[in-house]
Amino acid sequence: MKIKRLIDSFNYAIQGLIYSARTQRNMKIHLVATFLVLSACFVYDISKVELLIITITITLVIAAELINTSVESAIDATTNYYHPLAKIAKNTAAGAVLVTAINAIMVGYIIFWDKLTNATFSIILKIKDSDPYMVFIILVMVSIVTIMVKAIYGEGTPLRGGMPSGHSTIAFSIATIIALIAEEPVSMALSYLLAIIVAQSRVDSEVHSIQEVVVGAVFGTVLTIFIFKILS
Numbered sequence: 341m342k343i344k345r346l347i348d349s350f351n352y353a354i355q356g357l358i359y360s361a362r363t364q365r366n367m368k369i370h371l372v373a374t375f376l377v378l379s380a381c382f383v384y385d386i387s388k389v390e391l392l393i394i395t396i397t398i399t400l401v402i403a404a405e406l407i408n409t410s411v412e413s414a415i416d417a418t419t420n421y422y423h424p425l426a427k428i429a430k431n432t433a434a435g436a437v438l439v440t441a442i443n444a445i446m447v448g449y450i451i452f453w454d455k456l457t458n459a460t461f462s463i464i465l466k467i468k469d470s471d472p473y474m475v476f477i478i479l480v481m482v483s484i485v486t487i488m489v490k491a492i493y494g495e496g497t498p499l500r501g502g503m504p505s506g507h508s509t510i511a512f513s514i515a516t517i518i519a520l521i522a523e524e525p526v527s528m529a530l531s532y533l534l535a536i537i538v539a540q541s542r543v544d545s546e547v548h549s550i551q552e553v554v555v556g557a558v559f560g561t562v563l564t565i566f567i568f569k570i571l572s
Contacts, residue, residue: 356406357406369550505548512561
């Protein structure tokens with residue numbers, strides 16, 4: 341009987357994870373980021389201490405998101421009208437997730453930046469010596485390829501809806517160009533932060549799905565780097 345209760349408790353916990361991953365947009369983002377970070381651990385030389393820090397950081401973010409989901413569900417189940425205290429509870433729970441996410445970004449920057457810098461420094465030097473008009477050529481090429489892909493999928497219009505998100509593609513293409521040309525890490529971080537805000541706005545306005553935005557971000561980044569290497 342005790343064993344059955346123990347098994348049931350694990351099943352309930354797994355059901356909670358699945359529900360959060362299926363219904364919560366931010367949880368999907370956290371899981372994708374977790375997959376990418378853990379994949380990077382296989383590529384780069386990560387020590388045991390660094391791996392432990394990464395694991396704890398990931399756990400904190402996912403746990404905070406689960407708690408946020410539970411708080412929102414409990415409030416919605418007991419309150420069917422607007423109440424200022426309910427708003428405060430939801431905002432505070434979301435703030436806890438934000439704090440853990442910011443901490444995760446700082447941990448990732450500290451652990452991976454030096455490893456990434458050595459791999460990309462030679463590319464940055466080549467791009468720094470390139471002519472300025474290459475930037476405009478790359479943006480035009482990325483825009484043309486994006487429109488062609490949207491036409492192939494036959495969804496939405498070149499400027500609204502469809503796969504991939506054109507705004508996300510261009511935003512991350514520009515962010516990648518800035519990251520490859522800029523000398524300061526702060527400029528690189530801010531450029532990608534602005535690109536993320538653009539992508540987030542497309543999802544919030546319900547013009548694009550998360551999948552379309554993520555594909556657009558990856559497509560714009562990879563295509564820009566690819567064209568840069570060809571033109572260089």
